[in-house]
Amino acid sequence: MTEDLSGISPQRARELFREGLVRPTAGISRGFAQANLMIVPKELAFDVLLFAQRNPKPCPILGVLDAGETSGPLLAGGDIRTDVPQYVVYENGVPVARPTDITEYWRDDLVTFIIGCSFTFENALLEADLPVAHISQGVNVPMYQTNVRCDPAGRVSGPLVVSMRPMPANQVADAVRITSRYPAVHGAPVHIGNPEELGIKDINRPDFGDAVEIPDGHLPVFWACGVTPQAAIMESKPALAIGHAPGHMLITDAKDSQYLVP
Amino acid sequence: MTEDLSGISPQRARELFREGLVRPTAGISRGFAQANLMIVPKELAFDVLLFAQRNPKPCPILGVLDAGETSGPLLAGGDIRTDVPQYVVYENGVPVARPTDITEYWRDDLVTFIIGCSFTFENALLEADLPVAHISQGVNVPMYQTNVRCDPAGRVSGPLVVSMRPMPANQVADAVRITSRYPAVHGAPVHIGNPEELGIKDINRPDFGDAVEIPDGHLPVFWACGVTPQAAIMESKPALAIGHAPGHMLITDAKDSQYLVP
Numbered sequence: 001m002t003e004d005l006s007g008i009s010p011q012r013a014r015e016l017f018r019e020g021l022v023r024p025t026a027g028i029s030r031g032f033a034q035a036n037l038m039i040v041p042k043e044l045a046f047d048v049l050l051f052a053q054r055n056p057k058p059c060p061i062l063g064v065l066d067a068g069e070t071s072g073p074l075l076a077g078g079d080i081r082t083d084v085p086q087y088v089v090y091e092n093g094v095p096v097a098r099p100t101d102i103t104e105y106w107r108d109d110l111v112t113f114i115i116g117c118s119f120t121f122e123n124a125l126l127e128a129d130l131p132v133a134h135i136s137q138g139v140n141v142p143m144y145q146t147n148v149r150c151d152p153a154g155r156v157s158g159p160l161v162v163s164m165r166p167m168p169a170n171q172v173a174d175a176v177r178i179t180s181r182y183p184a185v186h187g188a189p190v191h192i193g194n195p196e197e198l199g200i201k202d203i204n205r206p207d208f209g210d211a212v213e214i215p216d217g218h219l220p221v222f223w224a225c226g227v228t229p230q231a232a233i234m235e236s237k238p239a240l241a242i243g244h245a246p247g248h249m250l251i252t253d254a255k256d257s258q259y260l261v262p
Numbered sequence: 263m264t265e266d267l268s269g270i271s272p273q274r275a276r277e278l279f280r281e282g283l284v285r286p287t288a289g290i291s292r293g294f295a296q297a298n299l300m301i302v303p304k305e306l307a308f309d310v311l312l313f314a315q316r317n318p319k320p321c322p323i324l325g326v327l328d329a330g331e332t333s334g335p336l337l338a339g340g341d342i343r344t345d346v347p348q349y350v351v352y353e354n355g356v357p358v359a360r361p362t363d364i365t366e367y368w369r370d371d372l373v374t375f376i377i378g379c380s381f382t383f384e385n386a387l388l389e390a391d392l393p394v395a396h397i398s399q400g401v402n403v404p405m406y407q408t409n410v411r412c413d414p415a416g417r418v419s420g421p422l423v424v425s426m427r428p429m430p431a432n433q434v435a436d437a438v439r440i441t442s443r444y445p446a447v448h449g450a451p452v453h454i455g456n457p458e459e460l461g462i463k464d465i466n467r468p469d470f471g472d473a474v475e476i477p478d479g480h481l482p483v484f485w486a487c488g489v490t491p492q493a494a495i496m497e498s499k500p501a502l503a504i505g506h507a508p509g510h511m512l513i514t515d516a517k518d519s520q521y522l523v524p
Binding site: 045046049050053054061063064066153154177180181183187261 | 307308311312315316323325326328415416442443445449523524
């Protein structure tokens, strides 16, 4: 049983991670936006930023730290090298390490992309009494690599990765309506039902995260997922890139409500 | 009296401009998104894209053409060098020419940013029977350089430029509600009433465009404006940059409705 950290401030959460706490961040500092991370050398930064611009649903950028910068307004007083519970280091597109601190990998030419995360709209779904299966089942959200290609940008290309939440047929429309109000954090679903059309062979075997039970009468609803940039890095094979470990997000100082559009 | 071109296709409109027609684009190809233009050398492109990412209200990017590319999905079969009715060429931040064709300035390292334009939400305002003063008065929208600074990015910095539309007090809320549904084309107003707080000394003397009459009981409502990137170019003084002439926009193949969020 993990400790309830839902009420602590983002600053305190980052401090705990800096001090060595390692755990998935779901439910920590409720009400504050959590974020995906992608750190690349400056020479690749334009391509990554353009890839994000061209694929805003999977890659909604919340903030960018300039080359060498380790802090910024989304993590006031924090340090991007230590304040995420766990990272994944990629060399030539291959994960080579999962450190809890990337200080030894840091370089002055590294540009940090802070990318919106579905945790923000999950709070809104729960608030509206919609089910969020992986939360009630206590596992990580199931994620699938699809046969849909993202729009490429320069040297960066890759498949769309989606996350899945089963919804009762009579609440699918509500799930669409609510999440479409959060375009900065993946927005409306990209696909509803028919996983095979996305090239998903077995819904019970996600490529990342954990499988969830899909109750009878529920449809699988798919949202663009912030793991997409990491899939692109694995395909594009830059010499160095650093992301977060799945489910181990950056907890930012931005409130979820800041990303709500009417 | 200019000819009514509201019903022609975007392709036909671009063809007319390519063949030499020079006129403001308001009202042409109604229902299709018009766009601001900013063309810069590749070596400045990351800074411009990051500036746009950090200032999404004035600089909502609809598309980017890679270095040297002259066409793309937003202008199918078109040519960015000829298909805008009039351009402004900046050298070291100073406007040096207003050509109707930029073929002679073209270089293989030029990156084109296609940026959302308020014409999209103006159609939605008109549809909802809200007044759009500059349209009913037959002039260009009044635009003002403010004392608000945009978030800088690398070598690119500058003031926020706003456009103004007077609204009756009992319809200001509707204007907010409607335009906030178009985050990709400037979105909700940035300021309502009190122009002096924005550093606007004389509302009847806009910095760009034309003054409009503000009827009694109307409030000046200010939206972030797509001229902001050009103001940043004037301040940041790159050796070369090319924008559109105010009011002389790129007419894209994207429908206005594509940018509507619920």
